[in-house]
Amino acid sequence: MAKAKSWEVTDDFWKRVEPLVPTRQRPAEKTYVRQAGGGRKPKDARLVFEGIVYVLRTGCQWKALPKHFGSASAIHTRFLQWEAAGFFDRLWEAGLAEYDDLHGIAWRWQSIDGAMMKAPLAQEAVGPNPTDRGKKRKQTPPAGGRAWHPVIARRDRCQPA
Secondary structure, eight states: OOOOOTTOOOHHHHHHHGGGSOOOOOOTTSOOSSOTTOSOOOOOHHHHHHHHHHHHHHOOOGGGSOGGGOOHHHHHHHHHHHHHTTHHHHHHHHHHHHHHHHTOOOGGGOOOOOOOOOOTTHHHHHOSOGGGTTOOOOOOOOTTSOOOOOSSOOOOTTSOO
8 A cells, every 4th residue: 555645635534534624504694696506616625625734734835736736725715714614623623532542642741832944845845945046145334324435445457556
């Protein structure tokens, strides 16, 4: 069996995630010009989830999503909707409960730690920052505010010393 990449969602994992995904409902109080069911069908929830996992795992920008996930803005919109619906909190709680059942969590010994850094796979996916190549910085003036000037006047080579 081939090993799945860190951003791929396996069938086994999707079976555990799918019941937690919020269902899309039309607000009853809103009036619509089109009939229900008109327009483009929404993206498959698994494809949306795979796109979200890809962005979170690789650290790429939403607009840099590979094309097979579909529109990056559509995936990002669903991410925001799911976040507002509490999907990721429920997913985290389900993962903690499953881990607690399998291995047990020593709740007395928990601590919080954090780090702000790039995602671990981001550098492989996007490469070095293109704006950092060949950068030349300007010399800043000294604290007095006046730029440095040599004491002697500038002269060309052809001029006598």
